[in-house]
Amino acid sequence: xxxxxxxxxxxxxxxxxxxxxxxxxxxxxxxxxxxxxxxxxxxxxxxxxxxxxxxxxxxxxxxxxxxxxxxxxxxxxxxxxxxxxxxxxxxxxxxxxxxxxxxxxxxxxxxxxxxxxxxxxxxxxxxxxxxxxxxxxxxxxxxxxxxxxxxxxxxxxxxxxxxxxxxxxxxxxxxxxxxxxxxxxxxxxxxxxxxxxxxxxxxxxxxxxxxxxxxxxxxxxxxxxxxxxxxxxxxxxxxxxxxxxxxxxxxxxxxxxxxxxxxxxxxxxxxxxxxxxxxxxxxxxxxxxxxxxxxxxxxxxxxxxxxxxxxxxxxxxxxxxxxxxxxxxxxxxxxxxxxxxxxxxxxxxxxxxxxxxxxxxxxxxxxxxxxxxxxxxxxxxxxxxxxxxxxxxxxxxxxxxxxxxxxxxxxxxxxxxxxxxxxxxxxxxxxxxxxxxxxxxxxxxxxxxxxxxxxxxxxxxxxxxxxxxxxxxxxxxxxxxxxxxxxxxxxxxxxxxxxxxxxxxxxxxxxxxxxxxxxxxxxxxxxxxxxxx
Numbered sequence: 260x261x262x263x264x265x266x267x268x269x270x271x272x273x274x275x276x277x278x279x280x281x282x283x284x285x286x287x288x289x290x291x292x293x294x295x296x297x298x299x300x301x302x303x304x305x306x307x308x309x310x311x312x313x314x315x316x317x318x319x320x321x322x323x324x325x326x327x328x329x330x331x332x333x334x335x336x337x338x339x340x341x342x343x344x345x346x347x348x349x350x351x352x353x354x355x356x357x358x359x360x361x362x363x364x365x366x367x368x369x370x371x372x373x374x375x376x377x378x379x380x381x382x383x384x385x386x387x388x389x390x391x392x393x394x395x396x397x398x399x400x401x402x403x404x405x406x407x408x409x410x411x412x413x414x415x416x417x418x419x420x421x422x423x424x425x426x427x428x429x430x431x432x433x434x435x436x437x438x439x440x441x442x443x444x445x446x447x448x449x450x451x452x453x454x455x456x457x458x459x460x461x462x463x464x465x466x467x468x469x470x471x472x473x474x475x476x477x478x479x480x481x482x483x484x485x486x487x488x489x490x491x492x493x494x495x496x497x498x499x500x501x502x503x504x505x506x507x508x509x510x511x512x513x514x515x516x517x518x519x520x521x522x523x524x525x526x527x528x529x530x531x532x533x534x535x536x537x538x539x540x541x542x543x544x545x546x547x548x549x550x551x552x553x554x555x556x557x558x559x560x561x562x563x564x565x566x567x568x569x570x571x572x573x574x575x576x577x578x579x580x581x582x583x584x585x586x587x588x589x590x591x592x593x594x595x596x597x598x599x600x601x602x603x604x605x606x607x608x609x610x611x612x613x614x615x616x617x618x619x620x621x622x623x624x625x626x627x628x629x630x631x632x633x634x635x636x637x638x639x640x641x642x643x644x645x646x647x648x649x650x651x652x653x654x655x656x657x658x659x660x661x662x663x664x665x666x667x668x669x670x671x672x673x674x675x676x677x678x679x680x681x682x683x684x685x686x687x688x689x690x691x692x693x694x695x696x697x698x699x700x701x702x703x704x705x706x707x708x709x710x711x712x713x714x715x716x717x718x719x720x721x722x723x724x725x726x727x728x729x730x731x732x733x734x735x736x737x738x739x740x741x742x743x744x745x746x747x748x749x750x751x752x753x754x755x756x757x758x759x760x761x762x763x764x765x766x767x768x769x770x771x772x773x774x775x776x777x778x779x780x781x782x783x784x785x786x787x788x789x790x791x792x
Contacts, residue, residue, distance in 0.1 A: 260392035261287030261306060262385050264342055268370060270384060275344070276371040278359050283368040288341045291382040298334055305339030308385070310378045312349040316358075328361040335367065342368035344381060349374065400534040403427035404541045411545045418443045424542040428535055430527035431480075434546050437520050438612055439488045440619065442550070480526070486510045487522045494519060507531060509539065513547040520550040557614055560586050561628065568627045568634075572671075576664045583625070587618045590625050591638035593664065598635040598645070599657040599674035605633050609652065616648075630786075632675060646686060653684040660689050675786060710781035717764050718787075726761040728787060733758060734779045 264284045268275050277284060289306035292299070295314035303309060316326040335343065343362060345354045354371050362369035372381070406427065411420035417434065425432045425445035434443040490497050490512050496519070498511040507530045514520035523543050525531065531539065564586070567579045580590045600609075613626040613635055623638035624645065637645045639661050649656045657678025659670040673689040681687035717723035729747055733754065736743040740751040747754060758769050761778075768774040 260389050260396065261289050262388040263287050264308070264368060266388070267308070267381065267384060273376050273380060273384070274373050275376075275381075276373075278345075278354060278369045278371060279363050279367070283366055284342070286341055286368070288385060291378075291385050293378045293382075297331065300334050300338040303335075303338055303340055306341050307339075308342050308344060308381070309335060309340050310344040310346065310372065310381065312346045313351045313355065313358075316355060317350055326355070326357065328355065328357040329364075332358070332361040332365045332367055336365050340367070342370070344370055344372045344378075346372040346376075346378065347374060396534045399427075400537050403538045407538070407541055408545065411549070417546060417549045420542060420545055421445045424538060428525065428527070428531075428538060430525050430531075432542070433483060433487075433524045435487050435491075435522045435524075436550060436615060437491065437514075437554070438615055439484070439491050439522070440615075442521065483508065483510065483524045483526065487524060491519055491522055502530065511543055513543065513550055520547065520554055553618075554611075556586070557611075557618060561614075564588075564625075564627045565629070568625075568629060571664075572667060574664070587620070588625060589623045591623050591636050592640075594639040594661050595624070595663075595670075596637050596639065596642055596661050597659040597667075597670040597674040598637060598649070599659075599671070599678040600633040600635075600654060601678065602628055602631050602633045604655070609654065629671070632678070634671060634674065649686050654686075655681050655683050656686045657681050658686055658688045672784075710784040714765065714781055714785070717761070723761075723764060724787065726757055726764070727782065729754065729757050730761055730778060731782055731787070734775060734782070738775055 264286050267273070267288065268277055268284055287306065288308040289304070291308045291310060292303050293310035294302060295311050295318075296302075297315040299309065299311075315331075316328075343358075345358065347353055354369070359369060372378070403424070407420045407423045410423045411417060413419060415422070421432045421434055421443040422445050432443070432445040433441065436442050486499060486501070486508070487510055490499065490510060495516040496512055496514070498509065501508040501510070505528055506526055507528070508524065508526045509531060510522060510524045512519050512522045523546050525539060564583070567582055571579050576590070583590060610626075610633060613633070616622055617624055617626045617635075622641065624641055625636040627634055627636075635645070642661070646658075655678070657674045657676065657680070659673035659677065662670045677687045677689045677692050680692055711718075714727065717727060729743075732746050733740075733743040736746070740754055744751040744754045761767075762769045762774070765778065767778055769778065
């Protein structure tokens with residue numbers, strides 16, 4: 260923490276007398292060193308104040324030799340010495356005129372130190388100033404840490420904490436979730452003392468008024484977003500410090516390696532110091548705790564959301580809409596589509612991403628597990644963006660037509676039927692499915708309801724369910740006994756016996772095309788995977 264040289268000269272008790280132009284003293288000193296060596300440069304560092312009594316100029320083999328003041332000063336300037344303090348009446352009377360001339364020519368500050376002032380007094384002044392600045396810095400850092408922590412536990416939570424950090428560090432702060440999406444953006448910190456503190460706090464308070472305000476519309480700088488995306492993609496805990504032209508940037512991931520919960524970035528036009536880093540560490544720790552808590556709550560809400568989804572199927576949309584808002588989720592409005600993914604083939608990371616997308620302030624869709632499927636209810640206004648997301652991640656998805664809440668069960672059935680017909684890593688829409696094949700029409704709720712009613716007594720028993728699954732295999736082989744029996748691992752006569760029992764239970768004549776077609780239609784309209792569970 261450097262000390263302004265003008266403060267040293269202005270200290271009255273030291274009675275220091277400047278000998279070079281006033282503008283040469285507009286610099287700072289980092290420490291004080293005294294030496295009477297002709298070449299002290301091996302023992303000084305840049306920014307130091309050098310004190311000397313001038314012995315090196317008179318203690319020579321030739322008493323008549325003229326000291327080379329220019330070379331002496333040039334060596335000091337080259338080493339980065341900030342200034343020279345010359346102690347008089349110890350070796351010489353006054354400061355040598357040649358030294359004054361050399362310093363003036365080189366622009367190196369030179370001042371006289373009276374005989375009665377010990378060099379240690381100047382060293383103590385600089386040391387005391389450094390200690391005072393260090394204490395003040397620690398106090399400011401501690402106050403900043405307390406202010407950020409208080410904001411984090413207040414009503415503003417993480418966005419308010421980020422706003423306070425941006426204010427104290429005078430920098431931009433961006434917080435991202437595990438998907439690299441902005442959680443909080445404080446790219447324009449308030450400046451200007453107490454008034455700016457009040458303004459920043461008002462901004463943080465306004466950020467709590469709505470979820471959208473907590474996530475600013477001003478996007479992170481593209482370079483910062485690229486750095487965050489790169490670090491999150493590596494899935495390892497990391498901290499990268501970048502010093503670019505006019506910008507000092509720090510990007511840090513949050514959470515343990517392999518299970519990152521987000522990232523945080525800072526940027527400003529001056530370098531971050533050690534005390535700045537201590538404040539940054541507090542915000543990073545609070546952000547990590549907040550994001551991990553959000554992730555834990557999201558996973559913990561899964562069972563509740565599955566139960567609420569059953570209420571949606573029963574038509575209690577308004578009640579569920581109010582309930583899910585507690586988890587930060589907004590249901591679609593009046594018109595939406597249902598996307599279906601096979602739950603067993605959906606990675607945990609994809610499910611996490613979809614659930615996080617559903618919980619974002621600007622999202623109006625709902626992701627929930629239902630049986631063996633992961634269903635996503637997507638508002639019509641968001642459908643195009645979510646289709647791009649599915650395609651970019653090469654997901655196998657079945658998509659219903661855009662329907663209303665009264666047709667939720669229809670939309671679910673359409674999505675599941677579309678998924679069954681979907682090729683790998685592709686999106687199959689119900690409208691295209693119906694256009695290509697009459698099979699898609701069997702997914703309508705009326706057909707499914709009739710099929711469930713007709714086969715209810717058969718599905719309720721384990722034996723009946725086994726008969727229906729055997730019938731699926733038999734009909735898939737176009738009613739041919741031998742290949743179907745081989746796939747089932749039974750004798751052809753055993754299969755015939757089972758189909759006769761099924762015909763008796765369903766009152767269908769399976770020896771006729773009409774009977775077989777009716778059974779096939781009912782099996783196509785229902786999902787035996789969930790039956791009996």
